[in-house]
Amino acid sequence: MKRFFVSMVAACMFIFTASFGAHAGTPVSKKKMEIAKQHIQQVTPQKAAEMKGAIFVDVRSLPEYKAGHIPGAIWAPRGLLDFKALKWFKDKSKTYIVYCKTGGRGSISTYDMVQLGYKAYNLKGGFLAWKKAGLPIEKGAPAGLGKGVEK
Incomplete structure (x- = not known):
């Protein structure tokens, strides 16, 4: 019986992962990304x-930022950007x-900045x-940890 239960759990996890992907997001995040991408401009890494x-504004988590980021990028976590952008980025x-990481959180954050009157682009494909x-x-911690302010 225990073996059957373990097999069923593994099968359900496989089906869920195959159907939705490991980083697919929620229906809400997908809708936000859809809307954002209609109102923002994207730029390739080369451009x-x-x-x-x-x-450069990095909206990933602190561990992601510390593990590797674009040189000179300002760490401005997605969860705080909506509330702090006007304080952190005074020059529009x-x-x-x-x-x-790949463009989802970045596109939503770019849209937020555009709505606030900034000239902002989303990095197509993100950090990867x-x-x-x-x-x-x-690599390493941001200068001015948690402040997210321009240098």
């Missing part, structure tokens, strides 16, 4: 690297390139695309 003076005339393109990365 982003060429954008002189652009400020600057260009901001927002990113997460940047890394795959062989562009520079650095």
Whole structure:
């Protein structure tokens, strides 16, 4: 009986993972991403690297940021960006390139910034695309931990 139960749990987990994927998100997050992507501009890693003076905004978690980020990127966690953007990013005339791991959280955060009047782009494919393109990365805690402010 125990073996049957374990087999059933494993089968259910396999079906769930195959159907929805490990990082598929919720119906709410999918809808937010859909809406956001209709109202934002995306930029490839190569183009982003060429954008002189652009400020990179990393909206991932602190452990993700510490494990590797775009050099000079400001850590501004997604969960706080909605509340702190106006305090953290005072200059709306600057260009901001927002990113997460693959583009989902980044697109939602970019949309939030655009709605607040910033010139913001989402990094297409996120940090993984940047890394795959062989562009520079650095590791470690952000300067001004938790402040998310421009340098």
